[in-house]
Amino acid sequence: MKKRSHTYDVVILGAGLSGLMAALGARRAGADVAIVAEGGGALELSSGNIDLLAGPWDALPDGHPYRLIGADAVRQGMDEFVAAAHAMDLPYMEDVGQQNQWTVTAVGGLRSTYLPAPGAAVVRPGESVQVVGFRGLREFHPGVVAEGLHRAMPDLRVTWSWADLPEGLAGLHTLQIARRLEEPAYREQLATQLRSLNTGARLLLAGVLGLDNAAAVRNDLSAALGVPVAEVPLLSPSLPGLRLGSALVRHVQRAGADLHLGARATGATSEDGQVTSVTCLTAGGSIEYRAGAFVLATGGLLGRGLDVAAPSPGIKAAPASVHVAAPAPARPLHEVIFGLPVDVPAGPLADADLLAPGGHAFVRAGIRTDAHLRPQGWTNLHICGKMLAGYDPYAEGCGGGVAIATGWRAGLLAGGATQ
Amino acid sequence: MTIQYDACLKCNLCELHCPVFRVAPAFPGPKNGGPGIERLRAAGRPVDESGLDLCLGCRTCEVVCPAGLSPAALVHQPKIDKVRRKGLPAREWLLAHTNLMGEVATRLSGVTNATLRLKPVRIMMENVLRIDRRRPMPRYARGTFRSWFARRPSPWRDRPAPNGQVVYFHGCSTNYMLPEIGRQTVAVLEHNGFEVILPPQRCCGLPLIGNGEIDEARNWAEYNVSQLRPYAEKGIPIIFTSTSCSLTIKQEYSHLLGVDGAETVSPLCYDLFEFLAHLHDEGRLRLDFRPSTQVLPYHQPCHQRVQGIGTPAVRLLRLIPRVEAWNMDAGCCGASGTHGYKREKYEISMAVGEPLRQAIVASGAERAVSDCEACRWQMEHLTGRPAVHPVTVLWEAYGLG
Numbered sequence: 001m002k003k004r005s006h007t008y009d010v011v012i013l014g015a016g017l018s019g020l021m022a023a024l025g026a027r028r029a030g031a032d033v034a035i036v037a038e039g040g041g042a043l044e045l046s047s048g049n050i051d052l053l054a055g056p057w058d059a060l061p062d063g064h065p066y067r068l069i070g071a072d073a074v075r076q077g078m079d080e081f082v083a084a085a086h087a088m089d090l091p092y093m094e095d096v097g098q099q100n101q102w103t104v105t106a107v108g109g110l111r112s113t114y115l116p117a118p119g120a121a122v123v124r125p126g127e128s129v130q131v132v133g134f135r136g137l138r139e140f141h142p143g144v145v146a147e148g149l150h151r152a153m154p155d156l157r158v159t160w161s162w163a164d165l166p167e168g169l170a171g172l173h174t175l176q177i178a179r180r181l182e183e184p185a186y187r188e189q190l191a192t193q194l195r196s197l198n199t200g201a202r203l204l205l206a207g208v209l210g211l212d213n214a215a216a217v218r219n220d221l222s223a224a225l226g227v228p229v230a231e232v233p234l235l236s237p238s239l240p241g242l243r244l245g246s247a248l249v250r251h252v253q254r255a256g257a258d259l260h261l262g263a264r265a266t267g268a269t270s271e272d273g274q275v276t277s278v279t280c281l282t283a284g285g286s287i288e289y290r291a292g293a294f295v296l297a298t299g300g301l302l303g304r305g306l307d308v309a310a311p312s313p314g315i316k317a318a319p320a321s322v323h324v325a326a327p328a329p330a331r332p333l334h335e336v337i338f339g340l341p342v343d344v345p346a347g348p349l350a351d352a353d354l355l356a357p358g359g360h361a362f363v364r365a366g367i368r369t370d371a372h373l374r375p376q377g378w379t380n381l382h383i384c385g386k387m388l389a390g391y392d393p394y395a396e397g398c399g400g401g402v403a404i405a406t407g408w409r410a411g412l413l414a415g416g417a418t419q
Numbered sequence: 420m421t422i423q424y425d426a427c428l429k430c431n432l433c434e435l436h437c438p439v440f441r442v443a444p445a446f447p448g449p450k451n452g453g454p455g456i457e458r459l460r461a462a463g464r465p466v467d468e469s470g471l472d473l474c475l476g477c478r479t480c481e482v483v484c485p486a487g488l489s490p491a492a493l494v495h496q497p498k499i500d501k502v503r504r505k506g507l508p509a510r511e512w513l514l515a516h517t518n519l520m521g522e523v524a525t526r527l528s529g530v531t532n533a534t535l536r537l538k539p540v541r542i543m544m545e546n547v548l549r550i551d552r553r554r555p556m557p558r559y560a561r562g563t564f565r566s567w568f569a570r571r572p573s574p575w576r577d578r579p580a581p582n583g584q585v586v587y588f589h590g591c592s593t594n595y596m597l598p599e600i601g602r603q604t605v606a607v608l609e610h611n612g613f614e615v616i617l618p619p620q621r622c623c624g625l626p627l628i629g630n631g632e633i634d635e636a637r638n639w640a641e642y643n644v645s646q647l648r649p650y651a652e653k654g655i656p657i658i659f660t661s662t663s664c665s666l667t668i669k670q671e672y673s674h675l676l677g678v679d680g681a682e683t684v685s686p687l688c689y690d691l692f693e694f695l696a697h698l699h700d701e702g703r704l705r706l707d708f709r710p711s712t713q714v715l716p717y718h719q720p721c722h723q724r725v726q727g728i729g730t731p732a733v734r735l736l737r738l739i740p741r742v743e744a745w746n747m748d749a750g751c752c753g754a755s756g757t758h759g760y761k762r763e764k765y766e767i768s769m770a771v772g773e774p775l776r777q778a779i780v781a782s783g784a785e786r787a788v789s790d791c792e793a794c795r796w797q798m799e800h801l802t803g804r805p806a807v808h809p810v811t812v813l814w815e816a817y818g819l820g
Contacts, residue, residue, distance in 0.1 A: 004686070004693075006729065007700040034729060040483040044435050173448075175434070175441040211441070212774060237431045250748045258734060259746070261482045262727035282727025284669040285686050304485065 005288040008034045008258075010414045011278060013265050013337065014297030014305065016041025017400065018385025018407035020248050021077065022295045023257040024084060025411020033257040033415070036280060036289060038264040041245065042302060047233055048117030048240025049103055050092065050404065052078065054397025063390040065402045068371055069409050077405030082115070088247040089215050091118050100397075104204060104232045106140065108148020112397065117240035119218045121204040121230040123149065128157040128201040131232070132194065135162050136170020137177070139234040140206040161197050166190055177208045178239055181217050191224035198225055207231040207239055214243055263287060265298070265337045273377045278337065293380040293414035297407060298337070300366060300386030306333050306342060333365050335387075340375050343368045343389040359395035366390065373410045382410035423493060424461065426486040427454035433480035433490050438751040439473055442770035446473040449480035453490030468497045473767060475755035476629050477721035492675075495631075502631035510548040514757035515626040521559070521595030528559040551765035555800055557596045557792075564594045564601035568617050580614035582703065585694075586650045587615050588643075588668070590661035591622050592792040600792075603814040604660050604691060610817055611698065611705050616655070618646045623664040628671060629756050637676045644672060644680045651687040658691050660810060662723035662791045663756065665690045669726065690723060690790065692731035692809060699738070708816040710740035715812065716747050716782040718775060718798060720791035721755075732790055732809035739816045744788070749778035752789075754797035769801070776801040788812060 010026040012019045015037035026033045052074075053066070060067055066074050085092045092115045095101050100112040104121040108131075116122050123129060131149070133142035146160035164170070166189035169177055180186045194203070209231050210217030221229045233240055253259055263280035270276055277290045298305025332349060333342045345361040366389030367375050373382040384406040386393070393399025433449040434440055440448040447455075447470050456466045471494050480490040507515065524531040534540055541552035585608060593601040605615050620643055624636035647657055647668075659665035669688045672681035689697070698704040717733050736744035753771030758764050779787045779802050786805040789795050795806035814820060 004689075004728075005697065005700065036729075038487065039485045040432060040436065042485075044432060045430060172444055173434075173440070176444050179441045237435050242435050246748075253730075253733075253746045253748055256737075256745070258729045259748070260727060260729035262725050264487065280727065283666065284688065284726045284728065287727065 003288055004285065005277075005290060006034060006260075007290045008032050009291060009416075010034075010293050010295065010411070011036055011289045011291040012295040012297055012411070012414075013037070013278065014041065014295075014299055014303065014385070015039075015249065015259065015261065016297060016299050016303060016385065016403070017043050017248070018299075018403040018410075019295065019297030020252050021081065021404050021407030022297055022382075022384055022411035022414070023252045024080065024255055025408040026295070026415035027252075027255045027257055027411075028080075029412050029415025029417035031415035033411075034260055034289065034291075035252065035257055036260045036263045036265065036278070038304075039261065040249075042299065043245035043248070044242045045237045046241040046244075047103075047111075047113075047120075047236075047238060048244045049111070049113040049120065050081070050115035050400035051393070051397045052100075052114035052401040054100070054112060060396075061390065063368065065388045065391050065406050066398070068369065068373070069406060070371075073409050074401060074405040077408035078401065080408050081404045084248070084251055085118075085244075088251050090244060090247055091215070092116075093118075102153070104145065104149060106145070106233060106235050106238075108145035108150075108152065110149075110152045114401065117233070117244065119209065119214060119231050120240060121232045123153060123156055125153055125155050129159075129204050130197070130199055130201040131158065131160040131204045132163050132197060133160075133206050134165045134170070134177070134208070136165065136172075137174070137206055137208070138171075139174065140232070142206075145204070145232055157201070159199065159201065163190075163193050163197060166193060174208050174234055174239065175211070178211050181208065181210050182213050184220065187217055187220055188224070191221055194221070194225055198227065200227060203227055203229045204232050205229060207233040209239075211239065211243065212246065214239070268338050270338075270378075274379050275338070275381050293382065293416075295410045295414050296337070296340075296367075296381060296383045296387050297385050297410070298387055301333070301362065303386060305336060305387050306365065307336050308333055333362070335367065338381065340367050342366065357395070359392040363392045363394065364390055372413050373406060380414070382414050384410035423488050424454035424457040426488055427490075428486060430485060432483045432485060436479050436483045438477060438479060438753070438771045439475055439767060443470075443473050443767045445470045447471065449474075449490035449494060453480070453493035454488065457493050471497055473764065475751060475753070475758055475768075475771065477751040477755060478725045479721060479751065482725055498631035499633055503634070507630060507632050510550060510761070511630040511632075511757075513548065514550075514760060515630045515632060516622075517591040517595075517626050518622040521563075521591050524559040525561070525563050525595045528561050532558045545762055549762035550760050551762045554760050554765060555796070557592070557796060559595055560598045562598070564589055564598035565617065567598055567602060568605065573614065574609055575614045580609075580612055582612035584614045584616055584655050586647065586655055586657040587617055588620055588623075588647070588657055588659050588664060588688075589617070590659070590664040593660060597792060597808075600660055600808050600810060603808075603810045603819070604658070606819045607691075607695075607810055607814055607817065608658070610819060611695075611703070616650065618650065620646055623661075623667040624676075625663045625667045625671075626757055628667065628675065629758070633676060637678060640668075640672045640676050640678045640681070643668065644678050644684055647684045648680045651684045655687065656694060657684065657688045658694055659688065660691050660790065660808065662690055662720040662726075663793070666722040666726055690726070690728065690731065692735050692790065693728050695813075696731040696734050699735070704738075705817070706738060708739040709818055711816055712741045713739075713743070713812070714782060714784040715742060715744040716779055716784050716787045717744055717809070718749070718752060718779075718787060718789040718794055718806075719746050720789060720794050721751050723790060732788065736788070736809055736812055739812070742812075742816075747775065747778040747782070749775040751775075752794045752797040752801075754793045756793050759793075759797060768797070772797055772801050779804065
């Protein structure tokens, strides 16, 4: 026992949406699974809404992850996600007819998404809504939201008003208010405050309605007020993403996957295209993970699964021993654990226009794979989520769907169940 | 450490996950209280350090930080500076010297335990020392674990143990309060063919570190390293049943205290279940468990989570036929060693533990499991239900009782 090590059937690198779905897929295939990650995923910073696709399927470029795994696998992954979410008391609902839905943003804009976070404010033309903010909650102005909605959907009937938070909680952080609303007595007081404002229109409240027990907070307020209550998410980090992230992390562990946080993967060993182990640095030193199959779900550039050039000294905070000797990059981007070739579109990496309609080239950078999500020449390494090349989650409106469907698929494949 | 703040992108993940920030508005949070203040200090600006003391040291911020920072270490630094200037207050001194208290208390455990349950005594402790009267005091054992170990004959006295030797670092709580954990650990290790060695040892120093007294902690650390190093040099594993002790010796001895030789000891340090999981990976763990239909919700101690070793206890408990075990992942228990005893922190400690209380109650289980004694005491206080060390479950399943 010279070296600290762990042996599993499947080791998943990364604990974001894609890695967690891969863990569920591998568990479904009957594998003994570990999720190994340096920190939490970015799910907690997201809106909690799940996009599937903004445009038509036929317009997807060749090599798009959806095309690689096929429409049936995409459908299967989404169904598994919805089922898992329901088990976590997060009732994600598809709209009848498979249409995207319009959710309200923090400034009253409309954003199209496939699966709005449970309780998220979704509006339809012709209905009446009342936007309510809380005095002292700095991140949210109901008048701004109402005006934005009025412009975005002119035939929506919108009114707005302020309410006071009970016990003078004005000025508190969103999380602290949400935490207090988990207490039934406190939300009863809030319902009393809101009752006087009630015009019978659906209420769109500032997004502070609870943390892990958000469904109960929403249901209690709706019951007390006699009108459906929905939430407009605040600026990032917003609570719906936190709720989904925390619940999913608990769910995968309940499903039998082991979560190893605080372990930063730095390198790997392989033989003839077969990964034999991945080395991680932890607070207690280096740990070697051995497995029959590995899933790479390290989140692309934003997740630091891809990196630009060598880390600049003085900026990175990790102790010197943690630094990876980065190879002199001949290409603009490199994959940090296996040194996989990164596919980068030709031409400039970024468009001068921040919101360029076609998106930025660097966003499409990633690893090219076969239909089994394996890079060429590798037999037991599967790639998923933002590590994959050939898609733009923002321009194509497909980030959540790709993470979920390729994660689930990669997990199933790594666990040995191909169908 | 001075360059740490520069890597903070203010992504807010630490704030989102911090168990204290959401329940204690007086706490500035890991982002503002850590890299935020550090940035101001580096610029020579005056800084407001109030509320930083509410940090529990759970290091959740460090686990979730995508930039690899330790906001907790930055939040803790002012306390270390303050103690260096002014010394430890009486209450902190008492709470942090767990081994000295233990030596005295176990000799007169009956009297100590009875005294600590007297209402007037608790009221006085609360008024004088600001130790909250609602927090149950741990009970001291009749005799120490070490005295039991010294009296018993080793099963390997006339032949070598088939799997070799291991060193056991039991920590203060096992020695003075929960000797049964030590006895069960020895039994489980011997059942798996190991000879257990018990070198002299002092408190790992974490209660001192947590209260800001790192110079004295360094003295203890040097003593422990001098005792453990000869075994580490021979490659003999060092086993822990308290996850805070293991974190301290694995990491803080070299990172925070800079103790000479700590880097030799650290690679040989294993939490008991980490060690047993390795044995299982190598096919060397005995699997002669009696089937037992049990639902075992497990709470991972924060100080084990930050070690990056996963949840080895859950892995092992699942090997017992018909056991259903899982990590609840319901956040910090709120006790954080000595913090939960302090009058001004009691309510925060209970509010932090509320999601864990709900998770345990929702499981419907008769008892919950955790490797850390402070977590277990808090879990029992929160729910009124027993909480056990995973070694107890294993020891029962092996039929060693």
